Amino acid sequence: MGRLDGKVALITGGARGMGKAHARHFAAEGARVVIGDVLDDKGRAVADGIGADRCRFVHHDVTSEDDWAVAVDETIDAYGRIDVLVNNAGILRHAPVAAMDPADFRQVVEVNLVGTWLGIRQVVPPMTAGGGGSIVNISSIEGFAGAAGLSAYSASKFGVRGLTRSAAQELGPAGIRVNSVHPGGVMTSMALAAAQTMTGVDGGGFLKSLPIARFAEPVEISRLVAFLASDEASYTTGAEFLADGGLLSGPGY
Template identity: 50%
Template sequence: MSRLQGKVAIVTGGARGMGGATSRLFVQEGARVVIADLLEDEGRQLAQELGPHALFVRHDVSDEGSWQNLIDQTVKTYGEPGVLVNNAGVLLFRTLQETSKADFERVIGINLTGSFLGVKHVGARMIAQGQGSIVNISSTDGMKGANGLGAYSSSKWGIRGLTRVAAMEYGHKGVRVNSVHPGGIDTAMGNPYAEAREEVNKRYTFVPLQRVGEPVEVARASLFLASDESSYLCGAEIAVDGGMLTGTYYVGFPGAPGV
């Protein structure tokens, strides 16, 4: 497969979960991938597994200096980046009243500020080339309310706005910026107790597809946006959520599961 042949891609949070699946898929599709993550053991192991077309760089998305180092290492090893997937993120389950200012700022700093810094600095390299694709990973919680997820949801709504502004400012310079909005995905963050898939699925009976998503299913959306197949998409929002945002079932009414 060669849908990304010749492209250099940076994937933040690329060592595991959705980022790991994206790193693997991108290499399979011909890209040279820089796995940017704070998880050194997992990141180096994945890069070794994927071979010469993958490089691990320790990276803190919330630190501007770390972005410059990441770009320098990318250019030195593979050349100018043509794809950026802003995937790194953290999740915090806490009510607004229970959320401290430090908690809120940490989540915003990683999820939103981290994406902003990537859009700014990697985006500048793409603008200089006159081409590129930026994929910002938001969430279904960036498109609806979410009790107990005040900081997280705020950051993901922010990514949605950031994406639209960047699409307007970068699109006419040859750089496409789009967002992906995963629903429940079976990752270490979304399933911290590593429950069996069958057990997790029982909590997703409100979703039309009746199951939790797999990391590779999000990666495939990022692949499409990174590839030339999505050449006329800019500012688009793709929900990979099993239909979660479609609506809420009226239990027992015609058309609901089991009826």
């Protein structure tokens, strides 16, 4: 028996990185999954690899109210219900505050924070009608500690924490749980691309300072997300879960 047997999940940003890992792991745990992304070819390839009986792909820009409506409707049309939403889609722009284009700042906040809010808003009616559900918002360690050059990303991820707590307060009576996951360094294409733009950072020294001295594999985050999506986390809402190799547990000395 899988941890997510009988569950139906919508996962944003499912074409690559952590989203792809979440989709594969959820399907392996028994869920039926719809993945949304703006990367159509990659998204369809992920869905095809999982199998049509377990996974569908929908084009989905999380900043679009219309796309959210379509994604949720297609999930319900395909599988009859929606039990889980994983707000995973996100972008990162690295630049000092004084040098950052305001349009880039706004884009990061629109995708990472407003997109998450739109998703929560869209699934409330069907989850309430279905007796409840679980929403898992993917934040970051930058939602706890700011980082130089990541003002937009940090602001958006701090915002996800507040949104998660507020939504948990509102939606608990409807049987909807809302939690956030805060990964540290994860081996994804977005993280690797970001690392290339950050100068003056001693990567080797950073890793050595961690209690678990390595980056995470995406599936290691997926296992935590799946737990929060499952009935095993039935008394957990409004909570924040770090998966950072111990980075924020204290100074590495």
